[in-house]
Amino acid sequence: MKPFLPGLLRSNSPASIFQNRFIIAATVTLACVLELLDTSIVNVAVPHMMGSLGATLDEITWVSIGYVVANVIVLPISGFLANQFGRRNYLALSILIFTIASWACGNADSLGELVFWRIVQGLGGGGLIATAQATLYEVFPAKEMATAMSIFGMGIMFGPSLGPTVGGWITDTWSWPWIFYINLPLGAAALLLVLVFVPDSAHRKTIPAVDYLGLILLAVGVGALQLMLERGEKLEWFESTEIIAYTIASILALIAFVIRELEYEHPIVNLRIMQDSQFSAGLLFTFFLGAALFSTVFLFPVYAQTLIGFDAFQTGMIILPSALAAAFAMPIAAKLLARGVPAWGLIATGAAIFLYAMWGHHLFSTESGAADFFWPLILRGLGLGLVFMPLNNLTLARIQPQEIPNASGLYNLTRQLGGSVGIALSATLLVKFEDIKRSALVEHLAHDNAAMAERLNVFTHLFQQKGEAAALATQKAYAVINGQVAKQAMMLAFSDLFMLFGIAIVLMLPLLFWMRTPPRMAQAGDVAH
Secondary structure (H helix, E strand, O other): OOOHHHHHHHHOOHHHHHHOHHHHHHHHHHHHHHHHHHHHOOHHHHHHHHHHHOOOHHHHOHHHHHHHHHHHHHHHHHHHHHHHHOHHHHHHHHHHHHHHHHHHHHOOOOHHHHHHHHHHHHHHHOOHHHHHHHHHHHHOOHHHHHHHHHHHHHHHHHHHHHHHHHHHHHHHHOOOOHHHHOHHHHHHHHHHHHHHHOOOOOOOOOOOOOOHHHHHHHHHHHHHHHHHHHHOOOOOHHHOHHHHHHHHHHHHHHHHHHHHHHHOOOOOOOHHHHHOHHHHHHHHHHHHHHHHHHHHHHHHHHHHHHHHOOOHHHHHHHHHHHHHHHHHHHHHHHHHHHOOOOHHHHHHHHHHHHHHHHHHHHOOOOOOOHHHHHHHHHHHHHHHHHHHHHHHHHHOOOOOHHHHHHHHHHHHHHHHHHHHHHHHHHHHHHHHHHHHHHHHHHHHHHHOHHHHHHHHHHHHHHHHHOOOOHHHHHHHHHHHHHHHHHHHHHHHHHHHHHHHHHHHHHHOHHHHHHOOOOOOOOHHHHHHO
16 A cells, blocks of 8 residues: 555645646546547447347447436536545546446346446546546646647547547457456556546535536436437437427426526536636537537548448548547647647637548548548548647636636537537438439439430340349349439538538637637646646
């Protein structure tokens, strides 16, 4: 036990906090990577889980839905929980719950058991991101805040991108339970490092009366909203009574929650900080940033696996350089900020690069390959990397130190909801755009009878050469043309969607006029320094 005691003592000393700040940054970032990795790592193992647990595709989706819903419920109250239990205790408890639930997920013998432990895992992981961010704001001095946020941002970017790659490799090499078992050594390491190095908050302020009603309203409102977004496209949105019920429950609960929090003396989430125009503008911007980040991470693998024929691991390896490019861009942004380059200038530059990258995605075709994907994906990562960290700093620039945990929870919840809305919108628009493009292509073929007749004759002749009867050869020729039309229609739909998200980020740039205040001094970090 002796080696632990000096570390525990150092973590409470301002000088030691400053000395160990990069270890603290690596520790909380590791926790964030674990949480975000498990958001997407499950997706590639779905077929294996279905076979092992005897579940249908609709049933197995609750393994992902349960985790995400639990996440978004905990995110906005993470500041409250950190204040009540102490930041180090809350981080340690969250990691412990996450790790134990990971072990239980791997040992699950039924679908119900797996979904239950995924919900528990989500509850454990939900507060890690916001609490990690609040920790860095207090530990690092002002002049190093950009560096701290760049380290944190690497974890945020890497987690979702690594999920398909790691999940595909683990599932193919071992079996699906190992996508959960991999969390055990990493979770144990993160827990130990938190207990040794992470300090409690100097601005901790416990609330004498817990707002249980506000907590219930928040859980119902945010949980129902997330369920609506997760299930909407599959159930054809408002044609489903289930989706209508989720929508009504979400609207009513969230309206009641806002009223309750603004009137109650000790709110569980302090919504009054949204009166700051810079913070509110940053929340709106990060909503669209989350939509762009998660939607492009969602769309490209679907495109690559559906139209190009890549498997999950190949797709993950192609996406990986994009995450590396984002990680490369963040320290550069930190250095530029330290040298006086305005944050809004970096955000505008990153948005322009992202738009250009989406133009490159727009030019993809059904014949594209790894070489065609490389630079557009690299530029996508660079653009998002340049936007992410300066936007984070600007959004929280005028928030008081004691409100940083609360503001960080709202900020990360907004990005998560933006991602959920973006993915739901992408899935819906992909189907809609595909139908529109298909109708246009069919109409074009109908008007261009000569070209259509020639193509039909070519395919019919090929099938007849293989010994097919004339009628069957013609039928198969029509099937081939129909398949080509469907494939091209889907490709055109992907192209439009990529461009749409690029334009969406650029359209958010006018919000920067409300976000010109430079990043605040990190008071606690200066004290430690």
